[in-house]
Structure formats: C-alpha cells, structure tokens
Amino acid sequence: MPGRPTTSQTPTRLLRYAAGRAEGRGDELATEEPLEIRLAGGGVRRTVALTMRTPGADAELAAGFLFGEGIVRERDEIRGIAAGDPEAADPRARGNVVTVDLGDRPLPDLGGLERHFFATSACGVCGRAGLEALRVRAAPLPPGPSVAPATLLALPRALAAAQGVFAATGGLHAAALFDAAGELQALREDVGRHNALDKLVGWALLAGRLPLAAGVVLVSGRASFEILQKTLAAGVPVVCAVSAPSSLAVELAQSFGVTLVGFLRGDRFNVYSAPERVAPLPL
Amino acid sequence: MPGRPTTSQTPTRLLRYAAGRAEGRGDELATEEPLEIRLAGGGVRRTVALTMRTPGADAELAAGFLFGEGIVRERDEIRGIAAGDPEAADPRARGNVVTVDLGDRPLPDLGGLERHFFATSACGVCGRAGLEALRVRAAPLPPGPSVAPATLLALPRALAAAQGVFAATGGLHAAALFDAAGELQALREDVGRHNALDKLVGWALLAGRLPLAAGVVLVSGRASFEILQKTLAAGVPVVCAVSAPSSLAVELAQSFGVTLVGFLRGDRFNVYSAPERVAPLPL
Numbered sequence: 001m002p003g004r005p006t007t008s009q010t011p012t013r014l015l016r017y018a019a020g021r022a023e024g025r026g027d028e029l030a031t032e033e034p035l036e037i038r039l040a041g042g043g044v045r046r047t048v049a050l051t052m053r054t055p056g057a058d059a060e061l062a063a064g065f066l067f068g069e070g071i072v073r074e075r076d077e078i079r080g081i082a083a084g085d086p087e088a089a090d091p092r093a094r095g096n097v098v099t100v101d102l103g104d105r106p107l108p109d110l111g112g113l114e115r116h117f118f119a120t121s122a123c124g125v126c127g128r129a130g131l132e133a134l135r136v137r138a139a140p141l142p143p144g145p146s147v148a149p150a151t152l153l154a155l156p157r158a159l160a161a162a163q164g165v166f167a168a169t170g171g172l173h174a175a176a177l178f179d180a181a182g183e184l185q186a187l188r189e190d191v192g193r194h195n196a197l198d199k200l201v202g203w204a205l206l207a208g209r210l211p212l213a214a215g216v217v218l219v220s221g222r223a224s225f226e227i228l229q230k231t232l233a234a235g236v237p238v239v240c241a242v243s244a245p246s247s248l249a250v251e252l253a254q255s256f257g258v259t260l261v262g263f264l265r266g267d268r269f270n271v272y273s274a275p276e277r278v279a280p281l282p283l
Numbered sequence: 284m285p286g287r288p289t290t291s292q293t294p295t296r297l298l299r300y301a302a303g304r305a306e307g308r309g310d311e312l313a314t315e316e317p318l319e320i321r322l323a324g325g326g327v328r329r330t331v332a333l334t335m336r337t338p339g340a341d342a343e344l345a346a347g348f349l350f351g352e353g354i355v356r357e358r359d360e361i362r363g364i365a366a367g368d369p370e371a372a373d374p375r376a377r378g379n380v381v382t383v384d385l386g387d388r389p390l391p392d393l394g395g396l397e398r399h400f401f402a403t404s405a406c407g408v409c410g411r412a413g414l415e416a417l418r419v420r421a422a423p424l425p426p427g428p429s430v431a432p433a434t435l436l437a438l439p440r441a442l443a444a445a446q447g448v449f450a451a452t453g454g455l456h457a458a459a460l461f462d463a464a465g466e467l468q469a470l471r472e473d474v475g476r477h478n479a480l481d482k483l484v485g486w487a488l489l490a491g492r493l494p495l496a497a498g499v500v501l502v503s504g505r506a507s508f509e510i511l512q513k514t515l516a517a518g519v520p521v522v523c524a525v526s527a528p529s530s531l532a533v534e535l536a537q538s539f540g541v542t543l544v545g546f547l548r549g550d551r552f553n554v555y556s557a558p559e560r561v562a563p564l565p566l
Contacts, residue, residue: 010530012530012533012555014553014554014555015553015554015558015561015564016551016552016553016554017432017551017552017553017554017561017564018550018551019550019551020432020550020565021565022432022554022564022565027553029527029528029529029530029533030527030529030530031529031530032507032508032529032530032531032532033530033531052507052508052509052529052531149300149303149305170505170526170527170546171527191505191507191529192507222453222474224315224335224474224475225315225335226335243453244312244313244453244454245312246312246313246314246315246335246454246474247293247295247312247313247314247315247316248315248316248335249315250295250312263453267301267302267303268299268300268301268302269299269300270297270298270299270300270310271297271298271299271300271305272295272297275298278298278300281298281300281305282303282304282305
C-alpha cells in the first residue's frame with residue numbers, strides 16, 4: 001500500500017495539552033505492525049507465529065524467535081530468510097511476512113511451540129520438566145566475565161545515547177549487548193521488549209556469535225521469566241534491567257547461575273543472583 | 284508446595300549497590316507464576332491459554348481474557364469459575380490453574396483464539412476482515428462522556444496512591460477504571476500489562492458492568508494495539524496511558540472513535556483521537 005510506514009516511526013497529528021493550553025502539532029509514533037513468521041522446509045510451509053512488532057530487522061526477529069523457542073538451534077540450519085510476501089491478497093500484509101527457509105530438511109517438531117501457547121497440565125514452565133529442558137538447551141554459563149560496578153552504572157547512559165531522542169521518550173523498548181568493558185556491541189529496538197531481545201539474539205545467531213559467553217545484556221524495561229529464558233538460550237551470563245525483575249526471573253537466574261542486575265539507574269543497582277561476576281564489590 | 288508464594292509479592296535477598304557501597308538486604312519482588320486457563324463445557328475440558336501472571340484475581344483474569352478473545356460474550360454464559368487444581372501432579376502447578384465452567388453448553392469455537400497465535404495469510408489484524416470482526420463485537424461507543432483536562436491530569440496520582448509504594452516502584456503494571464469525574468472505580472495489577480487490563484475487564488464482566496460506556500481507563504505503561512483491542516471489546520470510550528501509544532493503537536482509536544490520551548504526566552498529555560470528549564480544551 002503506498003505510503004504505508006515501513007520504518008520504526010510513523011508521523012501523526014495530535015493535540016498537546018500543557019500548562020493549561022492545548023495546541024495541535026505533529027509528532028512521531030513508534031510503528032507497530034503485525035508480523036507473520038513462516039517456516040519452510042522439505043517442501044512444506046507453515047505459519048508458526050504472529051507477533052506485533054516494529055518493522056525493521058524482521059529477519060533477525062524471526063531468527064531470534066525461532067532460536068529462543070528451540071526450533072532452530074544452529075545458524076547453518078537456516079538456508080535463507082525472505083522478507084515480505086508479494087503475493088499476499090491484502091496489500092498491507094505484503095510487508096508483514098517473513099519466511100525462514102530450512103531447505104530440504106523437513107520442518108522440525110513444533111510441539112514445543114504449541115505447548116508454549118496451549119499448555120497441558122504437565123506444562124513446561126510449572127514443573128521440573130520445563131527447567132530441565134531449558135538446562136539441556138542452554139549453553140553452560142562460564143564463571144566470567146567480571147564486570148566492574150562503574151561499568152554497569154554507565155550502561156543505561158550508553159543505551160540512551162545509542163537509542164536517540166525519539167526512542168528515549170518512551171516509544172520503543174531496547175535490548176543491547178555490551179562486552180565486559182561496557183563497549184556497545186549491538187542494539188535492537190521494538191514496541192515489544194521481547195521482540196527487541198529476539199532481534200538482538202537473532203543478530204547474534206546470524207552473525208555466528210552465539211553463545212554470548214562474555215556478553216552483558218541490558219533491557220530497557222523489566223526482567224521477566226521470558227526475558228531470562230531468551231538470554232539463557234543465548235548463553236548470556238550477565239543480564240541487566242533498568243526496572244524491576246519478577247520473582248520467576250530471579251528464580252531462573254539463581255537456578256542457572258545468571259548474574260541478574262535490576263533497577264540499574266543513576267548511581268545504584270541491585271544484584272539478585274551470582275554477584276561474583278560484579279567485581280570488585282565494596283561490601 | 285508449602286511456602287510457595289500465593290500473593291502479589293515474593294521476598295528475596297539481594298545486594299544493593301549505591302553511591303560506591305554494596306550491602307546485602309531483603310526486598311520484595313512482584314510475583315510471576317504461570318496460569319493455565321481451562322474451559323469446561325458440554326462434558327469437555329480444554330486448556331485454552333497459558334499466561335505468566337501475578338497470582339490473585341485469577342477468576343477475573345480468566346473471565347477478562349476469554350471476553351477479550353470473544354470466546355465468552357455474556358456473564359450469563361459462565362456457570363462458575365474454579366481456581367486451582369488439587370489433582371495436578373506437580374504441587375507447584377496446583378495453584379496455577381483456573382477453570383471457567385460453561386455448564387452444559389458445548390465449548391464455543393476456539394478458531395479465533397488459534398488464529399490469534401497461528402495466523403493464516405488472511406490474518407485478522409492485517410486486513411479489513413479483522414477490523415470488521417472487531418467492529419461487530421465491540422459495543423458502539425457513545426458520544427460522551429466529557430472529561431475535563433484537570434480530571435485527566437489527576438488520574439496518574441490517584442492511580443499511584445491506590446497502587447501503594449511497592450507497586451509504584453515499578454514492580455507491577457496497573458489498569459484502572461475511573462468515572463468521568465475522576466473517581467476510581469476499580470484497580471487491578473499484574474507483572475503483565477495485558478493481564479492487568481484482562482483482570483479489570485473480567486471484574487467488570489463478572490460484576491455485570493459491561494459495556495463501560497461512561498468509563499475512563501488508565502494503564503500504567505504504553506498503549507499498544509492489544510490494549511486498544513481489549514478496551515474496545517469492553518466499550519471504553521476514553522483510554523489513557525502514562526507512556527506512549529503505538530501507531531496501530533492510534534489507528535484503531537481513530538477508526539473506532541476512541542479518545543486516546545498518551546504521555547499523561549505532570550501538567551500535560553497528548554490527545555491522539557476523538558478530542559471532543561476532552562472538554563473544555565482551551566485552544
């Protein structure tokens with residue numbers, strides 16, 4: 001469709017009310033569009049997910065999503081990733097499709113993905129079976145890296161600087177990879193925080209950089225179970241959140257030896273698990 | 284399991300680093316646990332969803348989720364809601380199940396729910412078919428209510444006061460219903476913002492208060508497509524968010540005549556659609 005947004009920002013008109021006065025003005029919105037993720041293999045094509053996302057980095061998003069769900073485990077399993085579907089009946093849908101091609105191999109078992117949505121009473125996340133499955137999939141975490149407190153404190157500013165003014169106003173969530181010295185390696189953004197992390201992990205998968213055994217990941221929002229699940233699959237030893245972690249995120253981090261840092265703001269942060277990677281910690 | 288959290292807060296131990304010093308201390312986390320939503324009807328029982336949620340108000344969450352998905356449309360369709368499953372094999376799972384009983388009626392068509400996850404290329408949200416389906420389901424919005432700017436500006440403080448210190452630190456998302464004079468009617472919280480809104484809508488459904496034709500809803504985070512989808516199904520004419528709306532949220536609001544207010548903070552806010560319900564607006 002001509003004029004459809006294909007970028008991360010969409011212009012809009014609004015009424016701004018401030019200090020007792022209202023005026024019309026233009027502004028930018030974070031673009032949100034559905035993305036259909038298709039898997040092709042052995043002559044079969046199947047839709048495996050529909051997610052609301054910010055357009056851009058769709059190939060990385062699809063790769064990271066499939067990796068996080070355990071459907072794709074190695075970069076070499078992917079023969080190619082095609083963005084868009086020029087034959088879609090709805091013109092608007094044409095840019096909102098991405099197909100991950102596994103070549104001649106038959107499609108992998110999608111049972112795990114379905115369980116993700118339609119759980120049985122032996123459901124994965126409730127019980128030991130799920131944690132064990134995650135343990136098998138996740139690369140063993142190394143003892144390092146060692147990250148200095150001052151390095152951690154500098155990460156939010158580095159993230160905000162890289163995001164730019166628009167995203168920093170709250171329009172977009174971000175997930176960023178740093179090295180142990182605090183150098184930014186990659187940054188991905190999305191209206192959904194899970195998507196931002198999927199894009200980051202997908203980038204790492206496609207670049208042949210997994211597991212991220214010396215990596216420090218910072219997410220702009222909170223740390224939930226799903227955030228930890230995704231970083232664990234990618235082998236990230238240090239996970240930081242600008243806001244609060246949930247109880248299950250802390251439980252997962254403690255169980256797998258992930259260093260989980262929360263409320264990373266200003267001159268302070270909390271360490272919820274594996275504090276030995278934050279050094280030296282002046283107690 | 285003895286000692287498992289069944290409340291919205293879970294105690295933890297952490298290392299707090301502040302101003303160059305680290306010390307161990309106790310703190311509270313927002314509880315996150317999986318919830319399996321089951322539907323029973325006509326002698327058949329089926330799991331329809333698994334969501335990560337903060338325990339509490341599970342019946343409202345299930346009712347609101349099923350209403351938002353169009354599976355349950357009237358309060359009278361629900362014969363009862365049972366929390367927990369004492370026979371679950373995993374002790375931890377026993378409190379993480381809720382069953383909505385539709386009585387003798389056969390289970391409704393769950394095709395829409397499945398499309399929600401596994402979309403076809405004629406997928407709902409991309410095309411006109413989806414918007415039309417939503418239009419049929421959503422109650423027509425009334426021209427009112429009229430809400431004064433000063434009333435809107437007071438909502439975030441009322442929300443924060445009702446949430447309390449813990450939630451206000453960032454641990455929990457909130458969704459609140461106000462009347463047009465700014466009086467708080469109901470507040471629900473969750474680690475997930477969609478769940479907080481599902482709980483609020485489920486409360487309204489079970490209390491026989493739908494559609495919320497004179498209601499003003501405030502969500503603590505951003506306004507996404509899904510937030511607007513849920514408020515539209517509940518017939519809410521004025522939707523406010525403390526943070527940014529997405530492009531698709533604005534599009535949906537404009538298409539259905541919802542008054543969408545974003546960045547509602549301090550002495551200011553933005554109106555993205557249907558500003559006639561905000562009056563008087565001194566231009």
